[in-house]
Amino acid sequence: MHKPCRKCSCEFEVTDADQIFYKKISVPEPTFCPQCRMMRRMRFRNEHSLYRRKCDLCKKDIIAAYKPDAVHPVYCTDCWWSDKWDATDFGMDVKVDEPFFPQMKALMDRVPRLSLAVVTSRATNCDFCNYVDFAKNCYLCYGSVQVEDCMYGNPYESKDCVDCFLVRESELAYECVDCEKMYNCDFCQSCDGCTDCVSCYECQGCNDCIGCTGLKRQQYCIANKKYSKEEYEVKRDGLKLATVEGLARANDYLGKEKLTFPHRSSRILKSEDCTGNFIVNSKNSHCCFDVKKLWDCSYCAQVIDGKDSYDVNYCEYFELCYEHIGFDENYNVKFSLISGNCKDCDYTDFCMNCNDCFGCVSLKKQKNCIFNKKYSEEEYRELTGRLREAMIERGEYGEYFPEEISPFKYEESVANDYFPKD
Ligand SMILES: [Zn+2]
Ligand SMILES: [Zn+2]
Structure with a gap:
């Protein structure tokens, strides 16, 4: 079935599977x-x-993703994760018959938010990083998990990488984009399993190559021409890749040359019945980008290890999730922002280890809460039942948080990175 988008008016398809x-x-x-x-x-x-x-809370000087004049309180990572405060103290009564999102916004404006999306106990010496987990000695990395000694960009499960974007399981990579399992490679794009390569594009399993495109399991090649080890070393030294001019020459050459080679229409590896681009080890997943280990998922980007989920970004380990962005280990979580280890939750914003919560902000280890207020299990069921019904009637349930209630301006958000307004 095709229908018009309420936002941009374009026709989009809702398939039978959807x-x-x-x-x-x-x-x-x-x-x-x-x-x-x-x-x-x-x-x-x-x-x-x-x-x-x-x-x-502690009044220390900190780095935060929120301006000093933000309406809501902001706590540093140590304070936010501590037991020094309780987010249920900010609980509000829900008014079932009144619009939901203005009430949600009122709650978002009063509950303290975490300065940076970092779990203190799982990030060491990463004061200037945001959305990092299991990280050590990193600087200005965003959206990186299991990383050590990295700077600038969003490396993933990587070590000693600088200026890398969408690079996974790599070490000593510099200025690489969309690469996996690289070792000591610079200026490579869409390559995997390469070692000691410079300025290569769409190469797989290559060693010691410079300015090559689309090669598989090759060694000692320059501009796709094969040399002996000795010839290669003489030529490589002559290119003076350690100088700014030499590197600029190699990158300029690759820029022109890669356009003359045939390219894969999309990069889908070890996957079955998938559509999108940069998909690895996945099955029956559609319209997905930069994903790995997905089963029966659609409209997801930059996620790993998900099952039976739609519209998920920047997450790991999730099942039955929908319209969800950020953080890991969630089951049946819908319309959620950065929730971790949560189950059966709707409209949660930065909640951790929660079950059965609806419209909550910054909760830790809670259940049966609506607008941060605790209820008995029966009360919760009855109230959320009525709330969901009223929201469906008003056309609210089923929609993500409206963008007007975001704590960020458009220019601050990643929406601006991918969909710049100007
Ligand atoms: Zn649209
Ligand atoms: Zn503090």
């Missing part, structure tokens, strides 16, 4: 097209617009 998924997780069909849905989620993620300000 309809089955929406039924399975009991949500109405989307009214925004996949791209407008992604843009709306991305409005709620600010990776790299960082500010100096004070922690509103």
Whole structure:
């Protein structure tokens, strides 16, 4: 079935498989097209617009993703994760018959937010990083997990990488983009399993290559021409790649030359029945980009290890999730922003280890809460049942948080990185 997007008016398709998924997780069909849905989620993620300000609890000077004049309190990572405060103290009564999102915004404006999306105990010496996890000695990295001694960009499961974007399982990589399993490589793009390569494009399993395109398991090649080890070393030294001019020459050559070679229409590796680009080890997943280990997922980007989920970004280990952005280990979490280890939650914003919560902000280890207020299990079921019904009637349930209630300006959010306004 095709329908017009409520935001951009373009026609988008809701396939039979999509309809089955929406039924399975009991949500109405989307009214925004996949791209407008992604843009709306991305409005709620600010990776790299960082500010100096004070922690509103311990008063220390900190770096935060929120301006000093933000309406809501901001706590440093040590304070936020501590037991020195309780987010249920900020609980509000829900008014079932009144619009949901203005009430959600009122709650978002009063509950303290975490300065940077970092788990203190899992990030050492990473004061200027945001959205990093299991990280050590990193600087200005955003969206990086299991990284050590990295600077600038978003390396993933990597070590000693600088200026890398969408690079995974690599070491000593510099200025690489969309690469995997690289070792000591510079200026490479869309390559995997390469060692000691410079300025290569779409190469696989190559060693000691410079300015090559589309090679597989080759060694000692320059501009796709094979040499003996000795010839290669003489030629390589002559290129003076350690100088600015030499590197500029090699990159300029690659820039022109790569356009003359045939390219793969998309990079889908070890996967079955998938559409999108940069997909690895996945099955029956559609319209997905930069993903790995997905089963039965659609409209996802930059995620790893997901099952039966739609519209998820920047997450690991998730199942039955929908319209969800940020953080790991979630089951049946919908319309959520940075929630971790959560189960059966709707409209949660930065909640950790929670079950059965609806419309909550900054909660840790809670259950049966609505707007940060605790209820008995029966009360919770009855109230959320009525709330969901009223929201469906008002056309609210099924939609992600409206972009006007984002704590970030458009220019601060990653929406601006991918969909710049100017
Ligand atoms: Zn649209
Ligand atoms: Zn503090």
